[in-house]
Amino acid sequence: MAMQSQVFIRGICRSVRNLQTPFCHQLPGKLSRHSSSTSNGLGKLYELRVYQIWPKDMKPFIELSKEWIHLRTAHSPLIGYWVSEIGGINDVVHIWEYDNLTQRAAVRQALAGDSHWINSYFSKILPMMSRQENMLLQTVGDSSLVQPDLKGVYELDTIKQGAGLKFSSDKGNAKLLGTFQSVLGPTNTGYQLWFHNSLQQAVENQIKGDNSDDQATGGHRRLLIPTPWSPLQ
Template structure:
């Protein structure tokens, strides 16, 4: 059984290295290092990740993540990790901060070589996900992404700027934490992360607040509930 397990994990690791899996697509060995430009004063980069979890696997996914996510957060800052309550079913949404793509590549290389990460967590959650997407963002204007005292729910707005939508500047007593522009992923798309004291307040703020972001079409809005390990609570 032990030999079978080692062979299985070895196969998973080889798949990670060779296929377009979450760890395999941009491993440093597959990149020309000269193609990895740093931010060079342009500010931090943020990776927005959205995983769709098979319904029956949501509880095991959350339990495994709560136990093992520290192996991932040891490598780069986690901004927030949420479950989508409205605007996506069985989705988890998370945002990671990097100095530049060199740092991101180094993180992924370290994780690919971490047998503990692969055997305890990654190999177990991979079949739990039915879909994954990610996008690279940078901030626009001021951001307030470190908020250890917040307790409530969050809203992530995707803003289709190509359709004439604009960034909101006010939503009642909601708190704007960050405004982002896509660098890689959906084009002509901005994102805004808001904090609300409650889900009902989020609805009231949206209905009663200013509607600059609604001057267009094709946007998307998610109501997010933080996971126990999310820095933003």
């Protein structure tokens, strides 16, 4: 069992070989030689989570989250929390930031032992979810994920990568907040988070982006409305 666990951890470390994760350096062998800082110099990891909520439970889910989500944000930074307007029905989408997988494990352990979190919130929302999925991401190039002055709508693009594919760099007057590469989850997949001033402008910016030369081909787009507790508004 110990050998299997070590093999599993080695697999994770190979996937995030550009990240400085303490437990990777503790493993024997050549693994630690590949470690280096990420392109943004911080080595941050981002967990993208998508929950599909039963239609009848969407309103109570939002109400419970608004009341109790502070118990979760006390442990690690929340980048944004949205409800999917188009591109997914009754979905909530959220992105969390971690220094490394060691921090993520510590956060999850702390929450598992927090009876207030479990009894007030977690145990109540579990039956409300029909599906959960998560992906581990790292940023590609520059990112601007802390934007206290924004107020509008957001777009999350999922991009299937292939030979010659370029990430989009222009969508009218939309603001690109971050480009991400999948580390764990869907393979050969990138993500881009955009800001638009309004729903109508999001559609107009999308059409302009589709007519640009560097558009991505293949993937999925979500138009997102921020929840009241989302740092990105």
